[in-house]
Amino acid sequence: MTATTVGRPLTIEEYAPLARARLPEATWHYFEGGAGTESTVEANRAAFRRVRIRPRVLSDVSHCDTSTTILGEPASAPLGVAPMAYHELACEEGEVATVRAAGELRVPTVVGIFASRSFERIAEHATGPVWLQLYWLHRRGVLERVVRRAEDAGFRALVLTVDTPRLGRRLREARHGFHLPPHITAPNLDGEVTGFLHEHEDGSSALSRHADAFIDPSLNWSDLDWLRSRTRLPIVLKGVLSAADAARAADLGVDALIVSNHGGRQLDGASATLDALPDVVRAVAGRCPVFLDGGVRGGTDVLKALAAGARAVFVGRPVLWGLAAAGEAGARDVLTLLRDELEDAMALAGCPSLDSLTPDLLDRGAAAVAPAASYDESPEGRR
Numbered sequence: 001m002t003a004t005t006v007g008r009p010l011t012i013e014e015y016a017p018l019a020r021a022r023l024p025e026a027t028w029h030y031f032e033g034g035a036g037t038e039s040t041v042e043a044n045r046a047a048f049r050r051v052r053i054r055p056r057v058l059s060d061v062s063h064c065d066t067s068t069t070i071l072g073e074p075a076s077a078p079l080g081v082a083p084m085a086y087h088e089l090a091c092e093e094g095e096v097a098t099v100r101a102a103g104e105l106r107v108p109t110v111v112g113i114f115a116s117r118s119f120e121r122i123a124e125h126a127t128g129p130v131w132l133q134l135y136w137l138h139r140r141g142v143l144e145r146v147v148r149r150a151e152d153a154g155f156r157a158l159v160l161t162v163d164t165p166r167l168g169r170r171l172r173e174a175r176h177g178f179h180l181p182p183h184i185t186a187p188n189l190d191g192e193v194t195g196f197l198h199e200h201e202d203g204s205s206a207l208s209r210h211a212d213a214f215i216d217p218s219l220n221w222s223d224l225d226w227l228r229s230r231t232r233l234p235i236v237l238k239g240v241l242s243a244a245d246a247a248r249a250a251d252l253g254v255d256a257l258i259v260s261n262h263g264g265r266q267l268d269g270a271s272a273t274l275d276a277l278p279d280v281v282r283a284v285a286g287r288c289p290v291f292l293d294g295g296v297r298g299g300t301d302v303l304k305a306l307a308a309g310a311r312a313v314f315v316g317r318p319v320l321w322g323l324a325a326a327g328e329a330g331a332r333d334v335l336t337l338l339r340d341e342l343e344d345a346m347a348l349a350g351c352p353s354l355d356s357l358t359p360d361l362l363d364r365g366a367a368a369v370a371p372a373a374s375y376d377e378s379p380e381g382r383r
């Protein structure tokens with residue numbers, strides 16, 4: 001529920017109305033919207049609401065530690081920023097503000113291939129790990145150059161989005177004729193971004209037309225070899241919901257998976273990520289870490305996802321709300337709220353460490369799908 005805010009927001013959701021008040025209507029709907037009836041957007045939240053916690057007692061929670069490692073790098077909390085295109089839509093500094101905010105908490109930011117700032121400039125300002133999200137572009141030469149640039153700039157991982165052979169039917173974008181203002185561009189794809197992005201057309205989304213021109217829907221399992229042969233960075237697949245796909249990805253040696261339905265923006269009717277997570281964790285059986293995004297709006301959501309087997313969670317829209325409401329400080333506050341709420345939830349659930357977040361903490365519905373094994377990030381555990 002979104003409450004009315006007086007003074008500094010006390011919850012992440014209180015950032016939403018602040019952001020809305022500062023954004024053009026069409027941009028707000030681009031951020032918030034999902035595909036079709038938006039049933040998957042709602043399902044992500046409903047799953048977090050449905051799963052309840054059975055707190056433990058008498059477990060000495062005088063110190064609760066949220067720190068962890070994510071792909072081997074220290075993080076102050078099991079959190080990260082999900083990839084989102086064009087942060088300049090939310091605030092003038094764009095992705096520079098985001099990486100600075102995330103860096104203060106030592107959590108990773110996944111920078112989108114459609115970032116509105118150059119990789120080099122983003123890396124210059126980053127004090128935490130930055131990963132690069134890729135769409136499978138028709139023009140493989142461009143993709144290769146993008147990977148090389150990100151590696152040279154010091155990015156630490158590649159996140160290949162696999163749920164987007166085309167954009168979902170985002171009706172809000174179409175209704176509001178969403179298009180980018182002329183000053184916002186994709187500097188990492190210089191020369192590759194066509195005018196579609198800036199063209200208003202009634203009843204259609206400029207992004208969707210753009211995606212159709214750029215994203216190659218023929219992406220398949222054999223293409224992972226191509227990517228592997230072009231990079232030394234860890235490869236993360238984003239957008240996996242099925243156990244069979246997860247097992248296949250782990251067989252192929254991917255370095256991590258993100259259980260994601262793209263925040264309900266792709267297939268309307270896709271499973272909620274919290275519901276899909278335990279099957280994926282079980283299928284992967286400890287061979288790589290499993291992350292989750294979609295609908296995470298508070299510390300108890302993080303706790304539930306971790307108890308159900310996620311190594312860390314990524315946050316999308318709330319970071320844009322923070323950026324739109326108060327720039328870098330807003331994004332930092334959103335992430336800080338999430339970390340502080342997680343620490344609070346751990347104390348009240350009787351869990352002083354992240355390791356103690358196990359499936360039996362959740363009501364029977366979720367506990368019934370307990371993961372077989374979780375991923376071991378210790379040097380011995382990592383392959």
Ligand SMILES: Cc1cc2nc3c(=O)[nH]c(=O)nc-3n(C[C@H](O)[C@H](O)[C@H](O)COP(=O)(O)O)c2cc1C
Nearest residue numbers: 031082083084085112161262263294295315316317
């Ligand atoms: C405005 C917006 C832009 C996004 N752009 C991308 C993108 O470029 N690449 C991608 O893989 N996912 C993209 N996503 C999906 C997010 O990475 C993430 O999966 C989703 O937002 C998580 O759900 P949440 O917003 O409920 O936290 C975008 C999401 C939003 C809201």
Ligand SMILES: CCCCCCC(=O)C(=O)O
Nearest residue numbers: 085114207210211214265
């Ligand atoms: C070709 C531009 C596509 C940007 C898509 C961004 C995105 O994934 C989203 O959900 O929006």
